[in-house]
Amino acid sequence: MxxxxxxxxxxxxxxxxxxxxxxxxxxxxxxxxxxxxxxxxxxxxxxxxxxxxxxxxxxxxxxxxxxxxxxxxxxxxxxxxxxxxxxxxxxxxxxxxxxxxxxxxxxxxxxxxxxxxxxxxxxxADPFVAVQQKRAEDTIANAFQHLPIEQQEVLTKVYLEGKSHQESAEELKLPLGTVKSRIRLAIQKLQVLVGR
Amino acid sequence: MTVNYHPSTELLTAYAAGSIPLSQALCLAAHIEMCDSCKQNYKRLRGLGAFMFGQGSEQEHAASRETNAHKNLRQQVFAQIEQDKAVESTQEKAPALLQSQLQEDHLGKDHLGKGRLSSRRNKADAGVKTQTRIPKCLQQFIPTSYEDLPWQRVSPSIKQVNLCSDANGAQVALLKIKPGGSSGHHTHMGDEYTMVLKGAFSDETGIFQQGDFIVRDKKHRHRPIATKDSECICLTVVEAPIQFTGYFSRWLNPLLRLIHPSYAMQNQ
Missing domain, CATH: 1.10.1740.10 (RNA polymerase sigma factor, region 2, helix turn helix motif)
Structure with a gap:
């Protein structure tokens, strides 16, 4: 194992x-x-x-x-x-x-x-949605460690440090557009969203 | 309800993380109340936050548990719940009628609020048919109906009412456009978030209906027109004031300067 x-x-x-x-x-x-x-x-x-x-x-x-x-x-x-x-x-x-x-x-x-x-x-509570959500959480847990470091970094800024996109861009010395696209790519890789 | 225009992935992510100004959160919350797919995606994005919150080094957490700070905090929290429990038990001795009220209190504001709101909604449904349901997040500013608000005339076809302003100077307002009316060509100094609460409008890029969420940045110069069949009410959050660029509506700028707080700040 x-x-x-x-x-x-x-x-x-x-x-x-x-x-x-x-x-x-x-x-x-x-x-x-x-x-x-x-x-x-x-x-x-x-x-x-x-x-x-x-x-x-x-x-x-x-x-x-x-x-x-x-x-x-x-x-x-x-x-x-x-x-x-x-x-x-x-x-x-x-x-x-x-x-x-x-x-x-x-x-x-x-x-x-x-x-x-x-x-x-x-x-x-909708049991169907609950099951789906549980599955999404499992996918996230497995995929998160495989995210490129720079994508983990922006997610950390936004979620844990509570920084706006603008603040994240300033602190990471990146263009605003890069911060936004890294978030999009990370969310895509983690398969968080449905119907997009 | 079919909603066609949604917030971007990165904006919904920031909302789920709680890391956007409250004025923007207000606009997103109004959209999410009307959009099941964004509601579901919001919850999944929140799940990502919960995952990250729950991560971290187990070694560090174990070390943290051994600190005096942790032990002190433990004592404080236990002391506080003891105190709360003492309050609870004095409540148990209260007369039956009072106690049932207290119990309702204990179930929480949410429970009570729900009852109040639904009774208000029923009343609204029984009343004038033209009334539209007001999103829960906006009821703090719109207690009864859109009609009862102190609308100010901005032009022959537009009325506006300011709801509040944000810490970053952004202005939250409702805009009401007459059937077939136009708000005039304008551009923005900052981003503008718009959420259609009632009716529909169109501009050079498309038709936007109830529930739709649109972001315009300062590059856009646009001229929204309400559809002919009904008036259109939008929630707008403008980071910096609107500039009217049309020949006839340029005279509106000084008026808006009076209305918009960030103009006022510039003038000080």
Missing amino acids: SKSTLNAQSQEAVAAHLEECMRRTAQKRDKAAFGELFDHYAPLLRAYSLAREPGAMLVADELAQTVLVKVWNKAQTFDKQKASLNTWIYTLARNSRIDMLRRNSRYTMEIDPEFLWAEEVDEQ
Whole structure:
């Protein structure tokens, strides 16, 4: 068995275990289970915040705390038919970051972001779409490591560092058009989109 | 609904990552509410973000778990959920009626909001037939109907209402063009995002209908015309103000200078 299959298997086992912890957190208000979620996700959340603001440890702690308290308080609303646990927590982190950017006035206070990404609120889970999405996530996991470094680099800027195309172009010293085309090529290779 | 014009891959990616100005996100959100294929693709792009978020060196994460910062944070988070739990248990002692209300609160704003919005929608459906459903992301600016907004006359065939401005100076507005009316030749200093909320318009490059999403950059000089059968309402996000280039509409520029905040900033 190749190393990468082993790796994928152990990652899947970790994901299944975390989902079980999430179920116990939601249904039994089990603090030990929540503690395991905390230990897994706190470093990820901190790294996510530090990607945008290197060295800002307090900001990173604040984001991690906000998101993890939400995980506890909103545990009952998690539905694995709609999104994986990773996706659910990533979405909470992304939205919390937007809230923080508003508070330090890098984003406008005039627009309330609550319904700008709140697409899941009134939706029924669709098992067919869920299966498709799971398949897309597997494809991404396999293909990501084979992306050329320069394409991984722009995706990191946009997703983890939260940089606009313009900011990414400036920091990577590339023309704006190159940044955009690298994103397009990467998304194409990862086969993320349907119908394009 | 058939939507023909969609945001580019890289724009949808930036939206999924949450790394675009809120004014642009507003325009994309309005499109996504009306476009099932972009909704699905958005979710897949969000999945890519989740994958990247979940990656990283396991060694580093393991080391991070051993730090005092991690242990302190753990204590703080547990203290906070204990506190929240104490609040919850005092709520349990509340009278039955109040408690059911609290429970509804506990289910979250989303749940309550949904009830409110759907009742509002029902009322709207029962009322005047000309009303069109307002995308949820825009209801913060358009609480009742398009008709009730304080429209300002820009020209005989165009009315405009400013909704808000963004941190980067971009202006978010609604534009209403009379049936068959034209908004005049214009170019932009920056990008212009347009999303058709109601009706349809055409310009030199095509016909754009309800739900369509279009980006125009400063190279474009265009003259949108609403179709003859109905008025057209568009959401527009303009990074820098529009320049009217037609002979007769050049006089509009000083007027827009008064309306657009980035003009105001230039004049200061």
